[in-house]
Amino acid sequence: MSKSVVFSVVESPTHPNLSATYRRLELEEVRFSSIRKAIHALRTRKPDYLVAEFFYGYGSNYAGANLGNLDVLLASLQKYAPQARVIVMVEKSEREYAVRLSERYAIYALLEQPVQAAQVEALLQAS
Numbered sequence: 667m668s669k670s671v672v673f674s675v676v677e678s679p680t681h682p683n684l685s686a687t688y689r690r691l692e693l694e695e696v697r698f699s700s701i702r703k704a705i706h707a708l709r710t711r712k713p714d715y716l717v718a719e720f721f722y723g724y725g726s727n728y729a730g731a732n733l734g735n736l737d738v739l740l741a742s743l744q745k746y747a748p749q750a751r752v753i754v755m756v757e758k759s760e761r762e763y764a765v766r767l768s769e770r771y772a773i774y775a776l777l778e779q780p781v782q783a784a785q786v787e788a789l790l791q792a793s
Contacts, residue, residue, distance in 0.1 A: 667690055668770045669693060669694040669695060670692075670693050670694070670715065671693070671694045671711060671712070671713045671714050671715070672688055672693045672694065672695050672696065672713060672714065672715040672717060672790075673696050673698065673704055673711075673713040673715070673716045673717070673718075673750075674695050674696065674698065674699060674717050674718075674751040674762065675698045675699075675700070675701060675704050675716070675717070675718035675719070675739070676696045676699060677696070677699065677700065677701070677718075677719060677721070677735070678719060678721075679769075680719065680755075680756075680757075680780070681719050681755065682752055682780070682781050682782070682786075684717065684783055684786055685697075685740050685785060686724075686783070687731050687783045687787050688704070690758070690787075691790055691791065692713070693708075693714075693790065694702070694733055696711060696713070699764070701719075701728060701735055701736070701738065703720075704716075704718075704739055705739055705742045706768065708742050708743065708745075708746040708747060712746060712747040712750070712751060713743075713747055713750050713751065714749070714751065715745075715750060715752075715790065715793075716739075716750050716751070716752045716753070717742060717755075717768060717786065718736060718739070718752075718756050718762065719735075719751045719755045719756065720734050720735065720753070720755070720756045720757070720763070720764045720767065721734050721735045721760070721768065722734045722760045722763040722764075723735070723765050726782070729771070733763050733766055733767050733770075734760075734764075734767065736754065736771075737767070737770075737771075740752065740767070740770075740771040740773075741752075743771075744771065744772075748772075751774040751789075751793050752773045752774050752775075753773075753774055753775045753776075753777065753786060753789055754767070754768075754773055754776050754777070754779075755777050755779055755781045756776060756778060756779065757778070757779050758778050760779060761770060761776070766790065774789065774793065775789050775790075
């Protein structure tokens with residue numbers, strides 16, 4: 667049986683390093699430094715999990731149809747890997763926008779920063 671795949675999108679220093687957690691759970695981590703790279707990879711890899719941070723788009727193009735940085739990735743995930751469980755990390759001040767995002771897309775869990783590895787591990791083990 668092949669390992670489950672985790673797409674880990676690390677766009678900021680507040681994203682915890684979860685590589686050791688993924689190894690301990692025998693998950694294959696595919697790490698990306700941008701949303702764009704993760705979307706491109708969806709064409710060839712189907713993740714079982716997506717772990718990423720949400721950033722609200724204050725005064726940008728996001729204020730229209732998109733709420734923040736994850737909208738396009740989550741829409742692509744619906745097409746290419748609809749079974750993937752999505753774990754989103756968010757700053758407390760932006761939680762209301764992430765909740766709105768979860769009304770549009772299937773999000774397994776919203777975690778407020780700072781996120782501890784044990785929180786993510788518990789979610790991965792429960793699913």
